[in-house]
Amino acid sequence: AQSVTQLGSHVSVSEGALVLLRCNYSSSVPPYLFWYVQYPNQGLQLLLKYTSAATLVKGINGFEAEFKKSETSFHLTKPSAHMSDAAEYFCAVTSPSGAGSYQLTFGKGTKLSVIP
Amino acid sequence: KAGVTQTPRYLIKTRGQQVTLSCSPISGHRSVSWYQQTPGQGLQFLFEYFSETQRNKGNFPGRFSGRQFSNSRSEMNVSTLELGDSALYLCASSPGGAGYEQYFGPGTRLTVT
DSSP states (O other), X not given: OOEEEOSOSEEEEETTSOEEEOOEEEOSSOOEEEEEEEOXXXXXXXXXXXXXXXXXXXXXXXXXXXXXXXXXXEEEEESSOOGGGOEEEEEEEEEEOSTTOEEEEEOOOEEEEEEO | OXXXXXXXXXXXXXXXXXXXXXXXXXXXXOEEEEEEEETTTEEEEEEEEETTEEEEEOSOXXXXXXXXXXXXXXXXXXXXXXXXXXXXXXXXXXXOSTTOOOEEOOOEEEEEO
């Protein structure tokens, strides 16, 4: 079974500092990988996705992630944190689940706090 | 295009009752998936429907069921509610193929008392 591990349930950074949120996956087949963000009392919004076209993926709001097969990692970064980045971030992997279905498996999430 | 909509946004039910949640996907999307989000278990997959057929089901008891209509709108039903069913229920729609991202609705917050 595939799984996703997000290191650190809470991460705090200062405004303007580098954001690094870690994600490792296990998948027996080439995965599709996603990062989603969730603001309080809202659904999930897609930040970016990896679908094997390029190992460095750029997303919305200045975020990017690098796929490293040798490390089975897909860490999310942003050079300079803004107050508006405070939210919960989820890494997810999807691979075939039979009958043409593709199921998302999520990590436990990382809550990002940005300190003024 | 309009996003994924879910109704109602909030629900309070009593243990033992049943509840039906509704989801309208993005126009043209044929796949609808449901997830349960709780502080303890995180985001867990419930089931996926594609063209009115359930293609995949997560590890939930039979009290959780769903269906999809010909216009791709979906409903999920939970019977004999338990306190542990209190959660945010998220619906996501997708064109349905490999690698397509899923677009999430705002969720329905269910509280069971």
